[in-house]
Amino acid sequence: MTAVGPEGRIPVLDIGPYLAGAPGALEQLARHVARSCEDTGFLVLANHGIEPRLIEECFAAARRFFDLPAERKLPLKVGELNIGYLPPGTQTIRTSRIHDNRKPNLNESFYIVRDRAPDDPDILAGKPFVGLNKWPDGMPEFRAATTAYFGAMQTLAHRMLAVFSAALGMPPDYLYRDFRDPTCTLRLIRYQPQPRDAEDQFGFAPHIDTNLTTYLAQSEVPGLEVRTKEGTWIRPPAIPGTFVVNSGEMLGRYSNDRFAPTPHRVINHSGRLRHAIPFFYGPDNDAVIEVVPSCIGPGNPPRYGPLLYADHRRRLNVTNFAHRQAAAGAPQAST
Ligand SMILES: O=C(O)CCC(=O)C(=O)O
């Protein structure tokens, strides 16, 4: 059986049989995924095959990094490409249609993209959106742990594409055409504990993710909340070792809004620091995202035209980040 664990609104899905190639497992999993993507847009994956050590070491790396003094973190500050360190108080989510966010998020972040060598052909060619990671000096284990985790997550997200294709009602290989060189980001986040009486203050203000799917290793400290269609906020099942997965804007687009991305937020009332290590998975920069044929029909025309993913990213680039607004003079995405 695919569903395991406490039967809540957000299902816990055992993907072991699918990964092992058990007959019928893909179809069964896809049905569960479709159902929850139509509902909360969140699911929890168990038996995903990622070694616990990789997850633990990535969390440990995040803790060590954020514990560094500011003068060691600030030289790694993000630039145009959003790679590196985003200090506290520098991201205000302004795109949200759910919430008029005014205060910056109470978190600091560190963004890691696919690790490349300085002589990588795409770096040398100056390909748009391609850049080098910024690594802290003297911490080789930080780079080793985060890139190992990144690689494992990219493989898992890639294998799950077949399930999302089937959930969309398409052949399992359908989405792969747009994910030959996927846009992946690992974001390490540290949330400060926040006072209970601070109004309109969030660790991460209500937002939707702008990519295809996001994979969140379960944080030790709770705080992530998901907005249901009825407008209530619920927490995903906190089962250690599992992944919380949520759909983003691109799944919404492929599916003609059948799988709409779900607003979520983080409020850290634990009194402790909270760490998170979301892995964002998105299409190729040169992919043209189009509503899939199975989600169009008589009386259900495509709500979206073709979208070049690079254009989507360009548009988001001048939005939620103080450093980019200053450069672009425009307000407004989550990652
Ligand atoms: O910290 C979390 O649990 C969620 C973070 C998140 O939603 C994001 O980075 O987009």
Ligand SMILES: [Fe+2]
């Ligand atoms: Fe998010």
